[in-house]
Amino acid sequence: MYQRKIPPSLNCGLDLIGEVLYGKWKIRLLWFINEGNRRPSELQRKIPDASRRVLNMQLKELEEHGLVSKVIHPVVPPKVEYSLTDFGESLIPVLSALGNWGDEHQERLRSVILK
Amino acid sequence: MYQRKIPPSLNCGLDLIGEVLYGKWKIRLLWFINEGNRRPSELQRKIPDASRRVLNMQLKELEEHGLVSKVIHPVVPPKVEYSLTDFGESLIPVLSALGNWGDEHQERLRSVILK
Protein backbone atom coordinates (compact mmCIF):
# COMPACT_ATOMS: atom_id res chain seq x y z
CA MET A 1 0.00 0.00 0.00
CA TYR A 2 0.91 3.61 -0.34
CA GLN A 3 3.34 4.91 2.28
CA ARG A 4 2.68 8.45 3.53
CA LYS A 5 5.45 10.93 3.16
CA ILE A 6 3.73 13.68 5.08
CA PRO A 7 2.78 12.70 8.63
CA PRO A 8 -0.84 13.32 9.65
CA SER A 9 -1.81 15.98 12.17
CA LEU A 10 -3.32 14.28 15.20
CA ASN A 11 -3.88 17.14 17.55
CA CYS A 12 -7.50 16.71 18.54
CA GLY A 13 -10.54 14.51 18.23
CA LEU A 14 -11.47 16.08 14.92
CA ASP A 15 -8.12 15.16 13.44
CA LEU A 16 -8.37 11.62 14.73
CA ILE A 17 -11.83 10.89 13.43
CA GLY A 18 -10.85 12.45 10.13
CA GLU A 19 -8.08 9.93 9.71
CA VAL A 20 -10.42 6.98 9.86
CA LEU A 21 -13.38 8.48 7.99
CA TYR A 22 -11.65 10.21 5.10
CA GLY A 23 -11.93 8.18 1.97
CA LYS A 24 -14.48 8.76 -0.70
CA TRP A 25 -16.73 5.84 0.14
CA LYS A 26 -15.96 4.95 3.75
CA ILE A 27 -18.88 6.66 5.40
CA ARG A 28 -21.29 5.13 2.96
CA LEU A 29 -19.74 1.69 3.48
CA LEU A 30 -20.21 1.94 7.23
CA TRP A 31 -23.74 3.13 6.73
CA PHE A 32 -24.78 0.39 4.36
CA ILE A 33 -23.12 -2.30 6.42
CA ASN A 34 -25.05 -1.01 9.40
CA GLU A 35 -28.25 -1.28 7.35
CA GLY A 36 -27.58 -4.96 6.88
CA ASN A 37 -25.76 -5.06 3.57
CA ARG A 38 -22.99 -7.32 4.65
CA ARG A 39 -21.69 -8.92 1.49
CA PRO A 40 -19.28 -7.23 -0.91
CA SER A 41 -21.57 -7.69 -3.88
CA GLU A 42 -24.46 -6.09 -2.03
CA LEU A 43 -22.31 -3.13 -1.11
CA GLN A 44 -21.20 -2.80 -4.69
CA ARG A 45 -24.78 -2.71 -5.85
CA LYS A 46 -25.58 -0.08 -3.24
CA ILE A 47 -22.68 2.09 -4.36
CA PRO A 48 -22.57 1.66 -8.11
CA ASP A 49 -20.46 4.78 -8.64
CA ALA A 50 -17.50 3.14 -6.96
CA SER A 51 -15.44 0.43 -8.54
CA ARG A 52 -15.06 -2.96 -6.95
CA ARG A 53 -11.41 -2.30 -6.42
CA VAL A 54 -11.82 0.87 -4.41
CA LEU A 55 -14.51 -0.58 -2.21
CA ASN A 56 -12.23 -3.49 -1.39
CA MET A 57 -9.42 -1.12 -0.54
CA GLN A 58 -11.54 1.07 1.67
CA LEU A 59 -13.11 -1.90 3.40
CA LYS A 60 -9.64 -3.14 4.14
CA GLU A 61 -8.70 0.13 5.76
CA LEU A 62 -11.89 0.18 7.80
CA GLU A 63 -10.98 -3.30 8.93
CA GLU A 64 -7.43 -2.29 9.81
CA HIS A 65 -8.81 0.59 11.82
CA GLY A 66 -11.04 -1.78 13.73
CA LEU A 67 -14.36 -0.37 12.54
CA VAL A 68 -15.54 -3.40 10.62
CA SER A 69 -14.75 -7.08 10.78
CA LYS A 70 -14.65 -9.51 7.94
CA VAL A 71 -15.60 -13.16 7.92
CA ILE A 72 -14.61 -15.38 5.03
CA HIS A 73 -16.76 -18.48 4.75
CA PRO A 74 -14.69 -21.24 3.14
CA VAL A 75 -17.24 -22.24 0.55
CA VAL A 76 -17.43 -22.16 -3.21
CA PRO A 77 -18.40 -19.78 -4.66
CA PRO A 78 -16.79 -17.62 -1.98
CA LYS A 79 -18.93 -15.94 0.62
CA VAL A 80 -17.69 -13.00 2.62
CA GLU A 81 -19.52 -11.01 5.24
CA TYR A 82 -18.66 -7.72 6.82
CA SER A 83 -20.14 -6.39 10.01
CA LEU A 84 -19.55 -3.43 12.27
CA THR A 85 -17.43 -3.99 15.33
CA ASP A 86 -18.59 -2.42 18.60
CA PHE A 87 -16.18 0.36 17.83
CA GLY A 88 -17.75 0.84 14.42
CA GLU A 89 -21.24 0.79 15.87
CA SER A 90 -20.34 3.56 18.25
CA LEU A 91 -19.88 5.73 15.19
CA ILE A 92 -23.40 5.28 13.88
CA PRO A 93 -24.99 8.09 15.91
CA VAL A 94 -22.31 10.42 14.61
CA LEU A 95 -22.96 9.37 11.04
CA SER A 96 -26.67 9.88 11.63
CA ALA A 97 -25.98 13.40 12.75
CA LEU A 98 -24.03 14.02 9.56
CA GLY A 99 -26.66 12.44 7.34
CA ASN A 100 -29.52 14.24 9.00
CA TRP A 101 -27.88 17.60 8.58
CA GLY A 102 -27.30 16.78 4.93
CA ASP A 103 -30.89 15.69 4.47
CA GLU A 104 -32.30 18.74 6.22
CA HIS A 105 -30.34 21.10 4.01
CA GLN A 106 -30.61 19.06 0.89
CA GLU A 107 -31.89 21.66 -1.57
CA ARG A 108 -29.51 24.31 -0.44
CA LEU A 109 -26.55 21.96 -0.53
CA ARG A 110 -27.40 20.70 -3.94
CA SER A 111 -27.59 24.21 -5.29
CA VAL A 112 -24.31 25.46 -3.79
CA ILE A 113 -22.45 22.32 -4.79
CA LEU A 114 -23.61 22.50 -8.38
CA LYS A 115 -22.41 26.12 -8.38
CA MET B 1 -9.76 26.58 -10.10
CA TYR B 2 -9.65 22.90 -10.82
CA GLN B 3 -12.54 21.62 -12.91
CA ARG B 4 -13.87 18.21 -11.96
CA LYS B 5 -13.91 15.56 -14.63
CA ILE B 6 -15.76 13.00 -12.58
CA PRO B 7 -19.17 14.20 -11.35
CA PRO B 8 -19.84 13.82 -7.63
CA SER B 9 -22.38 11.35 -6.29
CA LEU B 10 -25.16 13.25 -4.58
CA ASN B 11 -27.59 10.55 -3.64
CA CYS B 12 -28.18 11.21 0.02
CA GLY B 13 -27.46 13.53 2.91
CA LEU B 14 -24.15 11.85 3.61
CA ASP B 15 -22.98 12.53 0.08
CA LEU B 16 -24.07 16.15 0.27
CA ILE B 17 -22.40 16.97 3.55
CA GLY B 18 -19.30 15.18 2.34
CA GLU B 19 -19.03 17.54 -0.60
CA VAL B 20 -18.82 20.60 1.59
CA LEU B 21 -16.72 19.14 4.44
CA TYR B 22 -14.11 17.18 2.52
CA GLY B 23 -10.88 19.08 2.41
CA LYS B 24 -7.98 18.47 4.72
CA TRP B 25 -8.50 21.56 6.88
CA LYS B 26 -12.10 22.56 6.40
CA ILE B 27 -13.54 21.09 9.55
CA ARG B 28 -10.81 22.64 11.65
CA LEU B 29 -11.31 26.00 9.97
CA LEU B 30 -15.00 25.95 10.80
CA TRP B 31 -14.21 24.92 14.34
CA PHE B 32 -11.63 27.58 14.98
CA ILE B 33 -13.72 30.30 13.39
CA ASN B 34 -16.55 29.27 15.67
CA GLU B 35 -14.17 29.58 18.62
CA GLY B 36 -13.62 33.20 17.71
CA ASN B 37 -10.50 33.04 15.58
CA ARG B 38 -11.76 35.21 12.81
CA ARG B 39 -8.69 36.61 11.15
CA PRO B 40 -6.61 34.68 8.61
CA SER B 41 -3.41 35.12 10.57
CA GLU B 42 -5.03 33.74 13.71
CA LEU B 43 -6.28 30.75 11.81
CA GLN B 44 -2.85 30.18 10.37
CA ARG B 45 -1.36 30.19 13.84
CA LYS B 46 -3.98 27.72 15.02
CA ILE B 47 -3.25 25.37 12.14
CA PRO B 48 0.49 25.60 11.64
CA ASP B 49 0.67 22.36 9.66
CA ALA B 50 -1.21 23.94 6.80
CA SER B 51 0.26 26.48 4.46
CA ARG B 52 -1.24 29.93 4.06
CA ARG B 53 -2.15 29.10 0.51
CA VAL B 54 -4.23 26.05 1.26
CA LEU B 55 -6.08 27.72 4.08
CA ASN B 56 -7.00 30.55 1.74
CA MET B 57 -8.23 28.10 -0.83
CA GLN B 58 -10.30 26.12 1.60
CA LEU B 59 -11.72 29.25 3.18
CA LYS B 60 -12.76 30.37 -0.26
CA GLU B 61 -14.61 27.13 -0.87
CA LEU B 62 -16.32 27.33 2.50
CA GLU B 63 -17.40 30.81 1.52
CA GLU B 64 -18.65 29.69 -1.87
CA HIS B 65 -20.64 26.98 -0.16
CA GLY B 66 -22.21 29.54 2.13
CA LEU B 67 -20.76 28.24 5.39
CA VAL B 68 -18.59 31.23 6.21
CA SER B 69 -18.67 34.86 5.25
CA LYS B 70 -15.72 37.14 4.72
CA VAL B 71 -15.51 40.82 5.47
CA ILE B 72 -12.65 42.86 4.07
CA HIS B 73 -12.06 46.06 6.02
CA PRO B 74 -10.57 48.61 3.63
CA VAL B 75 -7.69 49.65 5.85
CA VAL B 76 -3.95 49.41 5.64
CA PRO B 77 -2.49 47.03 6.61
CA PRO B 78 -5.42 44.93 5.44
CA LYS B 79 -7.84 43.47 7.93
CA VAL B 80 -10.03 40.55 7.06
CA GLU B 81 -12.53 38.75 9.23
CA TYR B 82 -14.31 35.50 8.71
CA SER B 83 -17.40 34.40 10.54
CA LEU B 84 -19.83 31.54 10.34
CA THR B 85 -23.06 32.15 8.51
CA ASP B 86 -26.26 30.81 10.07
CA PHE B 87 -25.88 27.89 7.76
CA GLY B 88 -22.34 27.32 9.01
CA GLU B 89 -23.43 27.60 12.62
CA SER B 90 -26.02 24.94 12.10
CA LEU B 91 -23.12 22.58 11.46
CA ILE B 92 -21.45 23.13 14.80
CA PRO B 93 -23.44 20.52 16.73
CA VAL B 94 -22.53 18.00 14.07
CA LEU B 95 -18.86 18.89 14.32
CA SER B 96 -19.10 18.58 18.09
CA ALA B 97 -20.45 15.10 17.68
CA LEU B 98 -17.49 14.23 15.48
CA GLY B 99 -14.96 15.80 17.79
CA ASN B 100 -16.42 14.23 20.89
CA TRP B 101 -16.32 10.78 19.41
CA GLY B 102 -12.72 11.39 18.42
CA ASP B 103 -11.86 12.60 21.89
CA GLU B 104 -13.60 9.72 23.62
CA HIS B 105 -11.71 7.16 21.58
CA GLN B 106 -8.47 9.04 21.45
CA GLU B 107 -6.03 6.36 22.61
CA ARG B 108 -7.53 3.66 20.49
CA LEU B 109 -7.62 5.87 17.42
CA ARG B 110 -4.08 6.98 17.88
CA SER B 111 -2.89 3.42 18.09
CA VAL B 112 -4.77 2.11 15.06
CA ILE B 113 -3.80 5.09 12.95
CA LEU B 114 -0.13 4.76 13.76
CA LYS B 115 -0.43 1.11 12.77
Place this chain on the structure above:
DNA sequence: TCATATAGGGATAAATTTATCCCCTATTGC
Protein backbone atom coordinates in the same frame (compact mmCIF):
# COMPACT_ATOMS: atom_id res chain seq x y z
C1' DT C 1 -19.10 -24.84 -23.94
C1' DC C 2 -19.90 -20.20 -22.63
C1' DA C 3 -21.77 -16.69 -19.62
C1' DT C 4 -22.67 -15.44 -14.85
C1' DA C 5 -21.91 -14.97 -10.00
C1' DT C 6 -18.61 -14.63 -6.09
C1' DA C 7 -14.39 -12.56 -4.28
C1' DG C 8 -9.68 -10.74 -4.74
C1' DG C 9 -5.66 -8.18 -6.33
C1' DG C 10 -1.38 -6.45 -9.33
C1' DA C 11 0.01 -2.84 -12.42
C1' DT C 12 -0.58 1.43 -14.12
C1' DA C 13 -2.89 5.70 -15.51
C1' DA C 14 -5.57 9.52 -14.40
C1' DA C 15 -7.72 12.62 -11.36
C1' DT C 16 -7.59 15.45 -7.46
C1' DT C 17 -5.68 17.69 -3.67
C1' DT C 18 -1.72 19.84 -1.16
C1' DA C 19 2.66 21.81 -0.85
C1' DT C 20 6.37 24.97 -2.37
C1' DC C 21 8.23 28.89 -4.29
C1' DC C 22 8.08 33.45 -5.42
C1' DC C 23 6.00 37.94 -6.07
C1' DC C 24 2.68 42.13 -5.02
C1' DT C 25 0.35 46.14 -1.94
C1' DA C 26 1.05 49.75 1.65
C1' DT C 27 2.31 51.38 6.32
C1' DT C 28 4.88 51.68 10.63
C1' DG C 29 9.10 51.38 13.18
C1' DC C 30 14.05 51.26 13.27
Place this chain on the structure above:
DNA sequence: GCAATAGGGGATAAATTTATCCCTATATGA
Protein backbone atom coordinates in the same frame (compact mmCIF):
# COMPACT_ATOMS: atom_id res chain seq x y z
C1' DG D 1 16.38 52.17 2.93
C1' DC D 2 15.19 47.63 5.21
C1' DA D 3 12.41 44.50 7.87
C1' DA D 4 8.04 43.22 9.62
C1' DT D 5 2.96 42.78 9.36
C1' DA D 6 -1.36 42.04 7.05
C1' DG D 7 -3.53 39.69 3.18
C1' DG D 8 -3.55 37.60 -1.65
C1' DG D 9 -2.58 34.67 -5.54
C1' DG D 10 -0.12 32.56 -10.02
C1' DA D 11 2.69 28.72 -11.46
C1' DT D 12 4.27 24.43 -10.81
C1' DA D 13 5.72 20.24 -8.36
C1' DA D 14 4.69 16.62 -5.37
C1' DA D 15 1.74 13.77 -2.81
C1' DT D 16 -2.30 11.14 -2.44
C1' DT D 17 -6.34 9.00 -3.87
C1' DT D 18 -9.31 6.83 -7.45
C1' DA D 19 -10.15 4.73 -11.68
C1' DT D 20 -9.16 1.32 -15.36
C1' DC D 21 -7.68 -2.78 -17.22
C1' DC D 22 -6.78 -7.34 -16.88
C1' DC D 23 -6.20 -11.99 -14.66
C1' DT D 24 -6.97 -15.65 -10.86
C1' DA D 25 -10.45 -19.54 -9.13
C1' DT D 26 -14.90 -22.73 -8.93
C1' DA D 27 -19.68 -24.00 -9.53
C1' DT D 28 -24.17 -23.48 -11.70
C1' DG D 29 -27.38 -22.95 -15.36
C1' DA D 30 -28.56 -22.37 -20.39
